[in-house]
Amino acid sequence: MSERRKQFPFPEFEPKWQQVWLERQTFHAPNPREPGFEPAKPKFYVLDMFPYPSGDGLHVGHLEGYTATDIIARYKRMKGFNVLHPMGWDAFGLPAEQFAIKTGLHPSVATARNIGRFKNQLKKVGFSYDWARELTTTDPGYYKWTQWIFLKLYNSWFDPKIKAARPIEELIATRQLEFPDQSEDELRDIVDEHRLAYVTEAPVNWCPELGTVLANEEVVEGKSEVGGFPVVRRPMRQWVLRITAYADRLLDELEFLDxxxxxxxxxxxxxxxxxxxQAMFxxxxxxxxxxxxxxxxxTLFGATYVVLAPEHPLVNRVTTPAQRAAVQEYREKVSTKSDLERTDLAKEKTGVFTGGFAINPVNQExxxxxxxxxxxxxxxxxxxxxVPGHDERDFEFAQKFGLEIRYVVEPPAPVESCFVGDGTAKNSGFLDGLPTAEAKDKVIAWLEEQGSGKRSITYKLRDWLFSRQRYWGEPFPIIWRNGRHEALGESDLPIVPPPLDDYRPTGTIEPPLAKAKGWITLSDGATRELNTMPQWAGSCWYFLRFTSPDNANRFVDEAAERYWMSGDGARQSWRGGVDLYVGGTEHAVLHLLYARFWHKVLSDLGYVSTIEPFHRLVNQGMILGHDNQKMSKSRGNVVSPDDIIEEYGAxxxxxxxxxxxxxxxxxxxxxxxxxGVYRFLARVWRLAMDDDQEGQWQLSSSLSNVELSAKQQKVVHSTIKKVSEDLESxxxxxxxxxxxxxxxxxTGAQIRPVEALRTLLILLSPFAPHLAEEIWWRLGTSFAGFQGMACEQPWPEWSDKYLAEEEVQIxxxxNGKLRDKVNVRKDLGKDEIEQVALASMKVREATRxxxxxxxxxxxxxxxxxxxx
RNA sequence: GCCGACGUGGCGGAAUUGGCAGACGCGCUGGACUCAAAAUCCAGUUCACGCAAGUGAGUGUGGGUUCGAUCCCCUCCGUCGGCACCA
Structure with a gap:
């Protein structure tokens, strides 16, 4: 099969043009003030979600989004934009480390190898990345600034009055002014409680197999997302990022995004x-x-019992001696339950009476x-x-344990049992007769008046558990002294992980970095933080670093960030950001939420020029195997781009x-x-080329500088129009x-106008850049009008005059059924076409x-x- | 269970301020070229009936609005994705 003659010589010209583009730096985008920068052009920043370089290489699914962005990047360049189109590697993380442990190959070695493979594959597809901007999250020159951003989080607090982050010094100054007598320790406690990065001892998702704690988002059905190992809950001291402070803004500021x-x-x-x-009992x-x-x-009047979470701090206080043993037993059972068990048992409600009683604030019951x-x-x-009368969970629980069920909302239509919708209050004292919405307002006002409650908002979003007990991640720029954490200075960055031969999990809750005895203790007796950051960290800001990946003095060059992120125009805070961001839906929540959060903090502190990182987001769909199943090695349905390129070309x-x-x-x-598309490309090739008797390709003798027929003009211009419009959407x-x-x-034309072919090559160039370039170059040897490269030509414009029809088919x-078609002059009036229709034989027959x-x-x- | 997206030929898919359903490609059928094949080129291809002209049906199901519905509204069915004791 592979010996079969290729229909056009792509194996020769594809590598040739890739080499030419590289040597001429065709796709390098200079920053403002750099040589070659063209300030008159508008900017366009088009970005792919950068890959995690796994050991398996790329499959055709990865390339869908990359191809889409590459076509847009090439198109926008031809439309006269300065285009930023970079690529890099999200290389820290669990899979590389698991792989390293399994094979004994150090993660840094495996990572470097995988990156080499990925990059090679991408280059063979002819993507127009500006490789001068390549970055890797595991590079100290990069993670130095990831650590620097962590310091910003650590040294900031969220001021609810202005709904924004402020430097921690401002909080300290305020506190010192307000409470001059406060002790050093008290001040420390208050300040530490306000930092955007803080330490807390809380039940976390501990995965014994991976030897690490995981974020809620990394646990799927009680198992680790990576590897599928069991996860249990246990209390541990952890670093957490205060993303919940931004809940409202993360919600509200979604509105302006495309x-x-x-x-x-x-x-x-x-x-x-x-x-x-909130109500106080x-x-x-x-x-x-x-x-x-x-x-x-x-529904306060319908409350017939109170339930505390088993871990609630007041459980011990309210439990009576008679119930103590039962309560203790239940709490122990719950605390050792894994999330999986907890989910599995969800159908059957469990619980224990504490022996204690609470007083309902509205009726003293x-x-x-x-x-x-x-x-x-x-x-x-x-x-x-x-309120078992109006909450299904409470209803189920009350039924199981024989607790009272009381109905306090009259449903609009009769219901057999538990009713959770809106209705009219009843059996509710001063609320009786009020519709649900009004009853809510009234009782809240009453609670606030009585000092026994208040209006309150709660979020499902939790603070972001940010530490991992692993080796292959960014170390924290933090040390511990006398049981207190301290930030290292910016001049100490980057904190490079110690070279460990044995980086396996310790089997205990101690992170692997604990094994680096010489590294952990500093000369003054302080010890280093041993946790590392999660994989998400590096991807939270890489799009910023692409604007100036080599800047050694700052996390980004200020002018470059401003140019690529917000453009030269007025700073519309809601319009800025990456112009087009393409990636899979799997990152719909985590990556995109985390990145937005970091970006807002950096924005509040004045380090970036926009409030949102990604203005327009598009999710490419998944590509399934021929069997309609997700591509995976185990199913054996993975298609490798290498094979396709070999056989049919990039x-x-x-x-x-x-x-x-x-x-x-x-x-x-x-x-x-x-x-099919291969045949199409071969047809394009043969539009310009013939093979002689020796099988050598030469310019087709049908090519000529002739005028286009009206019909040909119409095809050319409607193609320009359609391709241009379709690219925009x-x-x-x-x-x-x-x-x-x-x-x-x-193809059917005896004589082929070179001008038409020229236009086609320009339109085709973003899609099939190698072929377009090769034919362009060959035509240039015999015809005028082919200066420069195809990918550098200005995008053609269409003219409506060639599209206009003189006749239209009516x-x-x-009775709504198609019976006849007639050609009439364009833009005939209603009455005129009506007459034409009535004159039709078919109509006369039908109306007889x-x-x-x-x-x-x-x-x-x-x-x-x-x-x- | 809740939330969301989507159901169009043998297949991937086009077409919607409501106006010729099936663009384009794959596959298939026939023809040209060839000693022959591959490749290429040309023609046909929603289904049913018919030699044909044509007739009827047709965008998951059932209903509604309309002169007219793939498109708008309601019902149900199916597929995929997300959430899942969040009070």
Whole structure:
């Protein structure tokens, strides 16, 4: 098969042009003030979600998004933009480390090797990346600044008054002014409680197999996302980032982004803002108050018991001696349960009575206090008032344990049991008769008046667990002295991990860095933080670093950041950012939320010029194997780009990636489809080239500098129009279809106008750059008008005058059914086409002996004759 | 369970301020070229009936609005994705 003669000599010219582009630095984008920078042009920043260089290499699915952005990048250059189109490597992280442990190859070695392979593969596809801007997150020159940003987080706090981060010094100064007598230690405690990066001892997701703690987002159905190992909950001291402070802004500032609505919705749901109230229930006989959060304060009169999360701090206080043993046993059982077990057992509610009672603030009623694991310590206040009449979970629990069920909302239509919708308050004292919304407002006002509650908002979003007990990640720029953490200075950066031969997890909660005895202790007795940052860290700001990847003095060059992120124009805070960001839906929540969070902090502190990092986001769909299954090694349906390039060339690969279907939909790969676009490219080639008797390719003798016929002009101009418009909307598949129509038209021509071919090559150049370049160059040897490279030509304009029709076909319908077609002069009026329609034989036959009830005439479109 | 997206020929997919359903490609059928094949070129290809002209049906299901619905509204079914005791 591979011995078969190629239909056009891509194995020769594809590497040739890749070499030429590289040598001439065709796609290098200079920064402002650098040689070659053209200030008159507008900027366009088009970015791929950079890959994690795994050991398996790329498959055709990865290349879909990369091809889409490359075509846009090439198109925008031809449209006269300064285009920033970079690529780099997200190289820290668990898979590389797991691989290293398995093979004994050091992660840095494996990573370097994988990057080499990925880069080679990408180069063979002919992508127009500015390789001078390549970056790697594991490079000390890069992670120095990741650590620097961490210091900014550590040394900042969120001021709720201005809803923005401020330097921690401002908080310290304020506190010193307000509380001059406060001790050094007290001040430290207050300040540490406000930092955007803080330490907390809390139940975390501990994965014994991986030897690390994981973020909630990295745990899927009670198992680790990487490897699928069991995860248990246990309390540990951890670094956490205060992303919840930004919950409202992360929510509100989504509005201005040009993102798919579905992705915005995913983020909104993830943040999970709930508006309601906190109500205070006194613990009967104790000097304690149980704070509960509810979104239905209007049902307070229906509360028949209170439930605390098993981990709630007041559990011990409210438990009576008689119940102590049972409570203790239950808490122990719950604490050792893994998340998986907890989820599995979700169907069956469990809980224990504490023996204690609480006083309902609205009616002073004494109701029992239970503990149950259906109440989560990490959400709201970790305690609820149970209203089994109007909450399904409480209803289920009350039924199981024989607790009272009381109905306090009258449903609009009768319901058998538990009713969770809105209705009218009843059995609720001063709320009786009020609709749900009003009852909520009234009871909140009442609670606030009484000092026993307040309006309150809660989020599902949790603070971001930021430390990992692993080796292959950024070390924290933090040391510990006398049980307190301290930030290292900026001049100490980067903190380079010690070279460890044995970087395996220790088997205990101690991170692997603990093994570097000489490294952990500093000369003055302080010890280093041993945790490392999670994989997300490096990808939170790489798009910024691309603007000036080699800057050694600052995390980004100020002018470069401003130029590429916000352009030269006025600073519209909501319009800036990467102009087009393309990647998979798997990052819809985590990466995109984390990056937005860091960006907002940097923005608040004045380090970046926009409030959002990515203005327009597009998710490419997944490419499935020929069997309609997700591509995976185990299924054996993975298609490697290397094989396609070998057989059909990079241009065919690029074109098929785009011809497959709409960028955003999931679609299966098919080899005969590749064959189809390959044939199309061969037809383009033969439009310009003939082979002689020895099989040598030479310029076709049919080529000539002749005028185009009207029909040819129309095809040329409608192709310019269609391709231009489709590129703007990323509808690559239909743009390619139109170029096929173009080629079909000219293949039949006896004499082929060079001018038409010239236009086609320019339009085709972003899609199939090698072929376009090669034919362009060959035509240039015999014809005028082919100076420079195809990829550097200005994008052609279409002229409507060639598209205008003198005649249009009008459809004639009878009772909505197609019965005839006639050609008429364009823009005939309603009455005129009506007459034409009525004159038609078909209409006369159909209306014979019947009465015409109505005629609908749409100029240039159709006439519909309605008869009885 | 809740939220969201999507259902169009044998296949991937086009077409929507409501106006010729099936562009383009794959596959298939026939023809030209060839000793022959491959490649290429030309023609045809939604389904049913028919030699044909044509007739009827047709965009997951059932209904509605309309002169007219792939497109708008309601119902149900299916596929995919997200969330999942979040009070």
């Amino acid at each position: 993102w798919p609505e579905s992705i915005k919705l995913l983020q909104r749901n993830w943040i999970g803002r709930s508006v309601g109230a 006194r613990a009967d006989g104790l000097d304690e108050v149980i704070n509960v959060f509810t979104t239905r304060p209007d 004494r109701i029992p206090i239970w503990i149950a694991d259906y109440v989560l310590i990490s959400y709201g206040t970790g305690a609820i008032m149970a 241009d065919a690969l690029r074109l098929y990636e785009m011809f497959l279907g709409p960028l955003e939909s999931t679609k299966p790969w098919s080899m005969s489809g590749v064959e 990323l509808s690559y598949n239909t743009a390619i279809a139109q170029m096929m129509i173009f080629v079909n038209e000219f 459809v004639i319908q009878i 002996g019947k009465s015409v009830r109505k005629i609908i005439a749409v100029p240039n479109k159709l006439v519909n004759v309605v008869v009885d």
